[in-house]
Amino acid sequence: AQSVAQPEDQVNVAEGNPLTVKCTYSVSGNPYLFWYVQYPNRGLQFLLKYITGDNLVKGSYGFEAEFNKSQTSFHLKKPSALVSDSALYFCAVRERINNRLAFGKGNQVVVIP
């Protein structure tokens, strides 16, 4: 079964600095990969996805992620963090042979003014 690891519970970054949120995955075959963001007391919002094609995927709010097949990683990045980026970020993976979606435990991002 597919699984996702988000090794850091919390990521602290100063406003204006680069932000990276790490994600590694385990699947059979080629994956579908996703990042979602959750603001306090809200549902999850889709940020970006990798299905096929370019390994660098660009998404909403200036976020991007790089698919690295050899390292089975899909790290989320933003060149310059904003205080409003403070939220809970989830990585998710779906195997192509089934329709089940596995989420990581989430990373709390705190952007310090």
Add this chain to the structure above:
Amino acid sequence: EAQVTQNPRYLITVTGKKLTVTCSQNMNHEYMSWYRQDPGLGLRQIYYSMNVEVTDKGDVPEGYKVSRKEKRNFPLILESPSPNQTSLYFCASSPAGSYEQYFGPGTRLTVT
């Protein structure tokens, strides 16, 4: 407005009292799913449905039931709730052939 709605948003109940959490989407999506979110565990998939009358188990289906009689609705049923089902529940939907999901606002359930 395109959205996924859940009701109720908050529910406190007692062990063994059957309850239903409703989920409805107005986007004509084929795929719908239920998740529970627990601290330190992230989101775990309970059940999903590829279309009307087609449902399948996710990772944590025990103690839950679902039905998909209409395309827009995907209720989550707890026949005999227990305290370990205290959690934050999310419903989500997506169109066939697309892979990103649209989430509802969540239902916070407490079972005492």
